[in-house]
Amino acid sequence: MDTSQYMGMFLEESMDNLQTLNEALLDLEQEPDNIEKLNQIFRVAHSIKGMSATMGFNNISELTHKMEDVLSEFRDGSLKVTSEVVTVLFDCLDTLEKMVSNVELGNGEEVEYKVIIENLEKISNLTETFIKEEIKPKENVENYVNLNSEQNKINLLLNEYDNSVIKQAIENGYNCINVEIILREDTLLKSARAFLIVQELEAQGEIIKSLPSTEDIENEQFENELDFLLLTKKSKEEIQELTINISEVDKVNVAYVEVNNHAEEAVAEAVVEVIPYNKEIVNNTETKPKKVETHEKKKELNNNKRAHQSVRVDLQRIDKLMNMVSELVIYRTRLEQIVINDKSQELAETLEQVERTTSDLQDLVMKIRMLPLDVVFNRFPRMIRDLSVDLNKEINFVIEGAETELDSTVIDEIGEPLIHLLRNAADHGIESKEERIASGKDPVG
Structure with missing residues (x-):
């Protein structure tokens, strides 16, 4: 596949993502328990890894993958967010920025990064230093979300961190929804289709658990089943409708997940109601459930739609547009002189409208250049x-x-x-x- 046409997009988005990571890591250093910030960091890092792998920049992908390993330990609660660890992550970001800059300059990826990888691996392998939290896991204790339906039974293993995330999200008004998706047997590019599904779900909320893992999805090491735990403000019916309409999706099962604590057994069980959702049923029926939406809910949905209504524009195009507007202003001035000489009332009224439109256009272009x-x-x-x-x-x-x-x-x-x-x-x-x-x-x- 020729990726040269996507190079500009890759460079811009990579630099934006690296800046986002810098800002988010600073915030996380100040607020180590900020779950939303940690999830944001993990999501952006994964985007960089995926884009660089697609573009063939394996060194960038490898380094970001090692960074993800450390972030995973943050999420698992097995590694403390300390200034020492954050400093190593900042060094990683600096190296990634140099790599991306070299790609932009046509210098390839001639940046030494093995030392950074070694430092990241040392952190991941560290078990008895001040960086690690002292963790005393209870023996024979596992936290599961048990998902039962007529067709399947799947167990998603949850750790203590996952449980705390779900509890906090539910307390803040979010829904925890299990989404099980089955692709058609004849799906050719399963990995690409899976990432479209992940992208759609991430647009609706936060994926806190995935089966198979994102790495297995990248390597296409899975059959036709995908299983996710999603934190979202959407209802399960809305998630059903969004996912079932994705091409090559054959079947969708969704369920609300509710975590119940049992201190005596030290086990977190999730009680779920699973609703099979089959594309064939949807396609063969004309009956649709009535949708009752409050004014606030409609407003929220509209706001979500507006959030993505922006595009990247090359500055040279804006400059060219500005030059064309300047020429319009010159022609407008010449027309004003012609109207004065002809003393035509009809032409004067038309020119007045042209003047107003030209002025508005000039102001708009000036505002576009403002940052x-x-x-x-x-x-x-x-x-x-x-x-x-x-x-x-x-x-x-x-x-x-x-x-x-x-x-x-x-x-x-x-x-x-x-x-x-x-x-x-x-x-x-x-x-x-x-x-x-x-x-x-x-x-x-």
Whole structure:
């Protein structure tokens, strides 16, 4: 498959995803128990791995996969989120960024990354250092979601972390839904079809468990069955309708999952109601259940639809559009002079409409070129965090006014000067923790 046509999209999305990971890791370091942030990090890292593997950049995919191993231990609760571990993950992100930049420059992937992989593997294999939590698992205790239907019986193994995620989500008004999908026997590209299903489900909520695993899906090491646990605001009927309409899906079973704690047995059981949903039944019937939606629910669905209504546009196209609008303004001025000379009332009225439309178009193009300062500012928290570690200083970095918009040309120019100003402020404007305490100041500058 020729992937060159997707190179621009890969580069843009990879850099955006890496920036998202930088910001999310900073937040996770401050809030180690933030489950939603951890899930976001895992999801974005998986996107980078999948895209790079598809494009044939195996080194990027391999490094991201090792990063996922560490993130998996965060999710399992077997590894603490500490500054030491986060620093290694930041080193991994820096290396990934260099790899992507080299791809953009046509330098291939000539970036040394084996040391980073070794560091990530050391963390994954660590069992008796301060990084690991002391975990005393109860013997012969397993947490299962038991799914029973006439056709099958599947057990999804849940760990303590998964149970806490489900409980917290249900308390916050989410539904935990088990989605079992069976593909048609004649499905050719099962892996590609499975990822379309995963993409659709992730658009509706958060997948916390998958059988087979994402790695097995990538390698197409599964039969025709896919099983997911999904946290979502949607109802099971809505999830049914979305998944059954995906091409080459033969059958869908959905179920609400409710976790019940049994302290004496130390087992978390899920009581589920499974509703078989067969595509043949849907296609052969004209009777559909009535949908009763409140105003708030309709509003929520509409908001979800609007969330994805944006496109990437090359800046050169916007510049070309701006030049064409400028020419329209020139022609409009010439027409104004012609109207003055002809003194035609009908032509004057038409020109007035042209003037109004041209002015609106000019304003719109100018606004399209405007970007929030957050595009520049979002690099700084990571930089300040690294400086505070290197300089052994405690720095509280606060950003205000990031929503202010400037022309994209100005945005491109102010980044580097601001970086130098912030570095100088951290180096020379803030004393070390010990010096500040000795001077009677707050240790945090």
